[in-house]
Amino acid sequence: MTIDSDGFAAPAALVEHARRFRAEGGTPAVPRVAATVLLLRPAGDDFEVYVIRRVAAMAFGGMYAFPGGGVDRSDSQAHLDWAGPEPTEWAGRLGVAPAAAQAVVCAAAREVFEEAGVLLAGPDAATVVGDVSGDEWEAARQDLEARRVGFADLLAGRRLTLRSDLLLPWSRWITPEFEPRRFDTYFFVALLPEGQRTRDVSGEADHTMWIRPADALARAEAGELTMLPPTLVTLAQVVAAGDLAGVARAAADRDAATPVTPRLDLPDDGEPRFVLG
Numbered sequence: 001m002t003i004d005s006d007g008f009a010a011p012a013a014l015v016e017h018a019r020r021f022r023a024e025g026g027t028p029a030v031p032r033v034a035a036t037v038l039l040l041r042p043a044g045d046d047f048e049v050y051v052i053r054r055v056a057a058m059a060f061g062g063m064y065a066f067p068g069g070g071v072d073r074s075d076s077q078a079h080l081d082w083a084g085p086e087p088t089e090w091a092g093r094l095g096v097a098p099a100a101a102q103a104v105v106c107a108a109a110r111e112v113f114e115e116a117g118v119l120l121a122g123p124d125a126a127t128v129v130g131d132v133s134g135d136e137w138e139a140a141r142q143d144l145e146a147r148r149v150g151f152a153d154l155l156a157g158r159r160l161t162l163r164s165d166l167l168l169p170w171s172r173w174i175t176p177e178f179e180p181r182r183f184d185t186y187f188f189v190a191l192l193p194e195g196q197r198t199r200d201v202s203g204e205a206d207h208t209m210w211i212r213p214a215d216a217l218a219r220a221e222a223g224e225l226t227m228l229p230p231t232l233v234t235l236a237q238v239v240a241a242g243d244l245a246g247v248a249r250a251a252a253d254r255d256a257a258t259p260v261t262p263r264l265d266l267p268d269d270g271e272p273r274f275v276l277g
Contacts, residue, residue: 008229008274010264014179015272018264021178028177031184033100035108036068037167038234039116040244041192041210047244049213049235050116050198051225052205064216064225066234067115068108068185074150075106081155083125084165093169094186095257105164108188110151114144116208117199120167120190121160128163130195141201166190168248169256170237173230176262176274184259187234189251191244213239229262229274 010018020026039050051064076099085093090101109120117138122128140158143149155162167188175182192198200208211219213235219225220232227235241247262274 008232008262010272010274011226014264015266017180018176018178018266018272022266026178029180029182031174031182033071033104033107034069034183034185035071035104035111036066036185036187037108037112038066038170038187038189038238039112039118039192039198040189040238040247042244043210043212045243046212046214047247048210049216049238050192050208050210051216051231052115053207055206062226063231064220064227065231066187067112069111069115070183071103071107072110072147072150074147074152075103075110077106077150077152079156080106080152081161083122083161083163084167090164090169093256094172104186105167106151106162108167108186109162109164110144112190113141113151115201115205117141117201118192118196119160120163120193121155122163123159124161125163125165128166128193128196129160130193132196133199138201166193168251170251170254171230171234172256172259174259174261176264178264185230186256187230189238189247229276230260233260233276 040047050067052067053064054062087098087102090105091098094101094104096104113119117133119129119132140154144151144154167190170187170189172186174184198208216225217232217235217239220227238247241250260276262276265273265275
């Protein structure tokens with residue numbers, strides 16, 4: 001799937017879903033609130049983004065995406081130790097109530113730890129933990145992934161504070177109405193903390209890699225990487241920002257509250273195209 005002035009060419013499987021939905025007069029599923037994170041790191045005079053390929057059995061299996069997932073009940077734990085913008089400030093950026101904003105931000109941090117082994121937390125508001133790849137941390141990550149412990153409990157047990165300031169809000173996307181599983185997803189960007197490294201630990205991905213965003217777009221254009229519109233558009237946006245400082249500046253001015261919902265045009269003759277709306 002690639003970007004051009006007329007929209008996006010659509011994978012055959014999604015076109016089939018859309019045609020069936022229209023033919024059967026389907027009712028749109030209620031989107032589940034979710035969060036996803038573009039992890040970025042310097043790469044010479046450029047920068048790289050961390051991407052994962054979803055396993056075939058998952059929704060949107062085989063697609064390359066960023067670490068993320070649905071908001072969990074435990075993401076609303078009230079005893080979460082918090083640094084950075086308060087939930088009331090996040091509420092204004094995300095366009096939701098403070099409690100919902102806290103849950104979304106918590107989900108973003110939790111998912112990036114579950115799926116990439118990266119922890120956006122520290123002992124106080126000015127520091128971040130270093131290497132979290134040891135056996136003890138891996139056991140904690142597995143407990144979190146299995147829902148044996150909530151993220152707030154995991155942090156509290158280690159006297160750590162969630163560094164919400166390390167997450168920068170970027171955009172909001174809602175899955176098209178014809179998809180049987182839909183998500184209302186908030187996108188964030190975050191710099192890989194110094195001393196930490198990503199790990200291929202998620203059972204929901206069968207391949208992971210660091211790649212320059214421009215290279216990812218080129219490989220998608222060549223048909224080597226399959227991506228959905230939110231991933232493609234977001235990659236193009238961070239490429240346009242120029243460098244990591246430019247990404248941070250762009251994030252400060254972005255509308256992360258108004259959702260974008262791709263619409264699939266199904267002409268009687270001609271190629272089906274995704275159009276942003």
